[in-house]
Amino acid sequence: MFKIPEHQVAGHQAKDGVLGPLIDDSGNFYKPLQNDERGSKEIAFYTSLSSDPRVPDNIRRYFPIFRGTKAINASDGSGLQPHLVLEDVVSSYQSPFVMDIKIGSRTWDPQASESYIEKCLKKDRESSSLTLGFRISGLKLVTSSKDASVWQPGRKFLQNLAANDAKLVLSRFVSSNVSSNDNIHPDRSFASKVFGGPSGILEQLLELKKWFEVQTIFHFYSCSVLMVYERESLMKGSSSSGALVKLVDFAHVADAKGAIDHNFLGGLCSLIKFISDVLEAPVENGFCNNYCSKDEH
Amino acid sequence: MFKIPEHQVAGHQAKDGVLGPLIDDSGNFYKPLQNDERGSKEIAFYTSLSSDPRVPDNIRRYFPIFRGTKAINASDGSGLQPHLVLEDVVSSYQSPFVMDIKIGSRTWDPQASESYIEKCLKKDRESSSLTLGFRISGLKLVTSSKDASVWQPGRKFLQNLAANDAKLVLSRFVSSNVSSNDNIHPDRSFASKVFGGPSGILEQLLELKKWFEVQTIFHFYSCSVLMVYERESLMKGSSSSGALVKLVDFAHVADAKGAIDHNFLGGLCSLIKFISDVLEAPVENGFCNNYCSKDEH
Structure with missing residues (x-):
């Protein structure tokens, strides 16, 4: 069962x-x-x-x-x-692509214990949380539906991405030619269907942002944004991506005590900027001009 | 000279x-x-x-x-x-009211030395930086132009305000009856002229916010927003407040390395929410219902 x-x-x-x-x-x-x-x-x-x-x-x-x-x-x-x-937010998906992104440059509640704060602070400093305002906690991309091979980068790599690598990973997430091969430039074929459009991931994140600009109920420490879409139907030419944003993991939510969640909001705005950049990057000028790691030039 | x-x-x-x-x-x-x-x-x-x-x-x-x-x-x-x-940004003012607000829940650059980070982190945790996303660094309000008496709260008090007290201080900043007496409720007479309107402080902060949502040039650690207005002319009934926002103190600005300044942006959004609340608080329902410290009820 x-x-x-x-x-x-x-x-x-x-x-x-x-x-x-x-x-x-x-x-x-x-x-x-x-x-x-x-x-x-x-x-x-x-x-x-x-x-x-x-x-x-x-x-x-x-x-x-x-x-x-x-x-x-x-x-x-x-x-x-x-x-x-x-x-189960992915239960209705046939072949979901899923990315889990922990939001905020600080994952600890100021009221937490000293030992817990120390542990989190160390992790925040060793990951992209401090620099980018978020870190990718998990990702699994099926690179071939024939043999069910996947691209699932290691945690260490994922959690400490520089800005260019974050753009690369987000680009692969919405590309038809997903590959761990650094010589294959992600084509971002599905960017407009997954990230873009009135029901795409960007619009959903912007709706959340509006709320975070005013809500003084909760502070969401160590909470993640889950981004999901239906992969196979896009590969078969469908125009509907089933793009979905969910917030998950609330074991460290604290009372807002009258202030907005500036820590979550800042990280969310940073993610929004990255996704906008991937969405708006001009394909005709060659993806690699702006959005690849330096070692790919 | x-x-x-x-x-x-x-x-x-x-x-x-x-x-x-x-x-x-x-x-x-x-x-x-x-x-x-x-x-x-x-x-x-x-x-x-x-x-x-x-x-x-x-x-x-x-x-x-x-x-x-x-x-x-x-x-x-x-x-x-x-x-x-x-x-000298206040040189043209006759009787400026000035508030200096250090923005961001983190005042240290991840690249700083361990000893500097430790010092800043301690201060951020002991102040409202961590909770509100900003701390008031300085403030001097002339309470009577006759005898030039001022309300200049101590640093300790100012820097560690709870949300309600931050609203109270921001309210006093735009009140005709500035007083350190807790029994005198700030009337917020000048809120609409100083915080509100097309050239008021809120609009200026919102313009800055728009830029911070996209700029990936600088990260502004330990930088302040200075809010200034011309006090005497408002007291004499003028409709022009000379409301001004300036950013100051750039000794800890760092390269953005491709990400927006989520730390500054989050704190700025928090300040914007507080100022909006003070501006929009219904005067007719009695200021104290929502915007005074608990001990004033």
Whole structure:
């Protein structure tokens, strides 16, 4: 009945034999409830989100639906354990391309413990969080549907991208010729269908940005933007990409105490700028002039 | 010929007998050139700003005009010392109200030395920088033009404001009844003339915000927004406030390396939200309902 999610790209993964999320055939995503403060914080967040009238409906749809908690057999064989029951946001996709981007140059709540702050600060400094305002936490791109080969760069590489490499990875995400071969320049064939258009990822991020400019309810530390689209249909010529943005991971959400979430907003604006650049880069002038790493010139 | 600037509200001050800025009668502001890296960084910034064609003209006016460097007798009696020669941005004001707000939740460049980072991080955590995305570095409000009494809150108080207190200070800044007496509710008489309107402070900050959403030239660590207006003319019923926004202090500007300045932008957006709230707060419902510290209820 419970399966290991095939399209999870970040976080603890059940396939490695550890405690990780599971899914079922009814579109549910079971996330193990961390038994420290993080678990209770995530439940508190989802509960507050569901009931807070200040969260507008157009914003609510950027969060996975919360269906309560349930004890199920955990993926690590430890028996019945409590899980959050969430909407499996990719359940309706045939062949989703998924990218998980942790937003904000600071992943720690000022109220956290000294040891936790120290750990996070070190990671923020060693990754692109500090420089770009975000870091890519996970990504899995199927490079060939025939043999199901994938391009899944290592965490170290992904998490510490320089600006040019971030543009390269975002470009590969929306290219028909995805490849880990640095000599193959991403064609960005699907940029306008995935990033662009009235229901594309850029418009969704801009809608979120508008809310973050005014909302003084939550501060989202260590929260991710998940970007998803339907790959195969685009490869077959469809014009509909199913481009989707969701916010995920709320174990470190804090009370905003009257100020906007300037840390999340800054990182979100930085991501928006990168995606706009990839979308608007003139193809006719040769992609590599502006958007490849230096070593590709 | 050289005088101590009367309206300087933050930074080292010559009036305390230390090395500090001086002004002359021709509208020049002489800032001692720090003889470590900071001095050369600030010159490099002004030079680059003057010559970089990517900086649009409408943005250039938010920076003080740079007139080179000059050796003058330093304020601490140490003889001829090199100074930056800048535009004295308040020289044309009769009775300026000035507020200096250091923008960004992080005041340190990731490339700085470990000891410098540690010092700044401590200060950011002990101030409102981390929570609000900015801290008020200085403020001097004349409460009575008759006896020239001023309200100049202590640094400790100013730099670690909670959200409600930040609104209170911003409200006092634009009130006719400025007072340090907590029982006197700021009337915000001048909010619409200073913060509002097509040439008010909010519009200027929004113009800067637009630029920060796209500029990938500079990262402005530890840089301040200076807000100025002409006080006496408003008190006498004039409709023109001379509301002015300037960016100052560029000793820690770094190369953007391809990403927007998400740290500055986030803090700027937070300040914009506070100023919008003070501007839009309904006076008829009683200011104190929403915008006073808890202890004033």
